[in-house]
Amino acid sequence: MRYITYITFCCFLFIGTGGVFSQAHKHADDLKSIQQRKLDHDHDDHKHDHHGHSHDGHNHKHNHGDHGHNHNHNDGDHKHDHKRHGHASGHGHGDPCAHHDEAYDPTGTAIHHISDGNVYSILDAIRIPLPTFLYAPEKGWDVFMSNKFKVGHHEDGHVSHNGYVMHHGSAYRVVTPGFPQEGNHEHDCFTHKTVKDAKGKDKVINYVMYGGKPYELEARSTFDGGLLGGGITSFYDFSISKNVLSMILVALLLFFLFRSAAKAYKQNPNSAPKGIQSFLEPMFLFIRDEVAIPFIGEKKYMRYLPLLMSIFFFILGLNLWGQVPFLGSTNVTGNLTFTMVLAVIVFFVVNFSGNKDYWKHIFWMPGVPTFVKPLLSVVEGMSLFIKPLTLMLRLAGNISAGHIAILSFVGLIFIFGNLYGTVGNGIGTALAVPLTLFMMAIELIVAFVQAFVFTILTASYIGAAVEEHEHH
Amino acid sequence: MTGTLAAIGAGLAVIGAGIGIGMVGGRAMDAIARQPEASGDIRSAMILMAAFVEGAALIAILLSIFMS
Numbered sequence: 001m002r003y004i005t006y007i008t009f010c011c012f013l014f015i016g017t018g019g020v021f022s023q024a025h026k027h028a029d030d031l032k033s034i035q036q037r038k039l040d041h042d043h044d045d046h047k048h049d050h051h052g053h054s055h056d057g058h059n060h061k062h063n064h065g066d067h068g069h070n071h072n073h074n075d076g077d078h079k080h081d082h083k084r085h086g087h088a089s090g091h092g093h094g095d096p097c098a099h100h101d102e103a104y105d106p107t108g109t110a111i112h113h114i115s116d117g118n119v120y121s122i123l124d125a126i127r128i129p130l131p132t133f134l135y136a137p138e139k140g141w142d143v144f145m146s147n148k149f150k151v152g153h154h155e156d157g158h159v160s161h162n163g164y165v166m167h168h169g170s171a172y173r174v175v176t177p178g179f180p181q182e183g184n185h186e187h188d189c190f191t192h193k194t195v196k197d198a199k200g201k202d203k204v205i206n207y208v209m210y211g212g213k214p215y216e217l218e219a220r221s222t223f224d225g226g227l228l229g230g231g232i233t234s235f236y237d238f239s240i241s242k243n244v245l246s247m248i249l250v251a252l253l254l255f256f257l258f259r260s261a262a263k264a265y266k267q268n269p270n271s272a273p274k275g276i277q278s279f280l281e282p283m284f285l286f287i288r289d290e291v292a293i294p295f296i297g298e299k300k301y302m303r304y305l306p307l308l309m310s311i312f313f314f315i316l317g318l319n320l321w322g323q324v325p326f327l328g329s330t331n332v333t334g335n336l337t338f339t340m341v342l343a344v345i346v347f348f349v350v351n352f353s354g355n356k357d358y359w360k361h362i363f364w365m366p367g368v369p370t371f372v373k374p375l376l377s378v379v380e381g382m383s384l385f386i387k388p389l390t391l392m393l394r395l396a397g398n399i400s401a402g403h404i405a406i407l408s409f410v411g412l413i414f415i416f417g418n419l420y421g422t423v424g425n426g427i428g429t430a431l432a433v434p435l436t437l438f439m440m441a442i443e444l445i446v447a448f449v450q451a452f453v454f455t456i457l458t459a460s461y462i463g464a465a466v467e468e469h470e471h472h
Numbered sequence: 473m474t475g476t477l478a479a480i481g482a483g484l485a486v487i488g489a490g491i492g493i494g495m496v497g498g499r500a501m502d503a504i505a506r507q508p509e510a511s512g513d514i515r516s517a518m519i520l521m522a523a524f525v526e527g528a529a530l531i532a533i534l535l536s537i538f539m540s
Contacts, residue, residue: 291516390530394523394526394527456516457520457523
């Protein structure tokens, strides 16, 4: 069992790559966002009356006075700014923070709960602050703990830090000029409105109320935030987020479990497994005997066993970690970025271990008529990339779908409650509890099955790449 | 409107994958019933095939997400 050390090593490798990738993302070149804003601006009715607003003067003064670096925002930004004020003053006259009991939004709630975040909340009560590393090209690094935001209910912050605020557990950057870019400033609630963008799609823009005026927030900077309704941003978020912390914890857990098992094997090589050994050994042997050996072959499986084992146990550990009730229910394996890192690792391992036969079967398939060969090479070349793509989507899709299903069942309580008051709450709870229990049982199976499927597919791809063919 | 069409597309993809996986699973059950001693091999082949069928559906669903 000497390769157990490899497993833990690979887990740490995954943390390194996964941690960076799950937070690093595309960032906007300014040009692109400006063009987008100009487009938005052209679609706006208020664009001609922006001279009438007293906010304009205030904003400009603020820019030139306190924070010199803000005023080099170009024209597009300013226009956009006016437009927003036009909306804000034309819309409601009352305090937007006053009507707090807005309608329950099941989709938004579900998305919020499966997203990554900069704070680890347990039961909306205990909030573990996380180190936050934010980088904006023109500002430089901002490194702080996320309790600087004074996070409260719904994981909304109450204090801004260096121009960043926390909304729904994630750090956002305030883009409207005039918002204090230095130090901590207490702000009011968050609001949002839905606008049509250039293509006529609905787009939600979030605002933070500060000093009685709304300031626009940029989209979240996580990759999965971009996919789930965010966008490309002007800042990078390299934080140790909720997902990264979960990865570290699970990897450490696996490290200690496997180290104690390995120790036991070393000390009593001839005794029956006991304790943690009897939990890990069946799974380990199953992956070795049912997955690695049949698919890769007796001769070569030892080379790939550490990779397969770390993939299996890391995915399984994270799947189960995300399903422990009341423990933050992180959604690491349901995060496309995380699964993308795994899929990219598999892609490189498969293609770097591919032998001559493998490439021959891709580019010049033997044993078929010549006119079919180019056609097949196109199909095979596509499948080269489709294989890791489906690996990535399958895992993320299955785990996210399970989380969303559970959250929807819990959401029944609030939906019925909104309709029928207290009685509705009772009906909702009576429905939600058994359905959620049922779903969690299914999810427990899915956690094992998906870890197994990822491993078996990896093994079969590797097996196809290293297979020795007898010549036809 | 495009969102609705994308939802219909995702639904159709799921129907296709459901039929496909159902056939894979059903035939695998037949095979295991006929030859219980080969159940291990059949099971892993079944999971592999089901995963491939699912892969096609996942691509369709991804496209419908991006089109919406």
